[in-house]
Amino acid sequence: MKIATFNINGIKARLPRLIEWLEETQPDVACLQELKTSDETFPEADIRAAGYGAIWHGQKGFNGVAILARGTDPVERRRGLPDDPDPAHSRYLEADVNGITIASIYLPNGNPVPGPKFDYKLAWMEQLRLHAAGLFASERPVVLAGDYNVIPTDHKDDVFSPTAMAADALTKPESRAAFRRIVHQGWTDALRARHPAGQLYTFWDYQAGAWPRDAGFRIDHLLLSPLAADRLVDAGVDKDYRGREKASDHAPTWITLK
């Protein structure tokens, strides 16, 4: 079973790229972020024609998350976090697919630092931590997939330049500590578990030639509960999709479970 997460940066602008990726890589589940479209304008028919059932939590202009399942309909469990600091933001969707609980997460960016957006990021992460604790305690196979907007370490395999990113909300100690507080509940960072060493960038900025000079970093993560981690077979980043025409600034990131 292949489960992927993909920040598509606008599902309307990216629809041909999305369908192409679904057809070429055939994920069983695809968690999408940054739909940038309202519930009413989600391209359900195109997704269904590609062979996927879908649920989505849209928002006009920005944010927005979805869960797609090949040949079946995800069974929705929750939209939005409990006690979401700003329920107007569509950033969390949770469903069951084939016995696995799967969340599609679009964690706030948090820039500039300091400021209200950074405060919002940390508040949101605290609510995610509380909700994740409940999921963990359920002892189900759970996959928390999405764009966490946190670069876990300063290692060159996680970030092209710690110096260039030092003032950014993605690397601030408070962001990393909040991420660790979740992971240390007992979750497995699937990409790093499968590849303890080696570059695993998932994002390259559109600006300043970041893609051609490979100036990327790792912010898209799949966290696995113990019952999911026990089934982990492989994990990777579909890096070549970042180099295609009209690409998202993120690359699809995936795991396979037995």
Added chain:
DNA sequence: ATGCCGAACTTCGTTCGA
């Protein structure tokens, strides 16, 4: 210190992203 690039609405500039 700032903009770079790209998408979408607030629509020929502004806001947001990371």
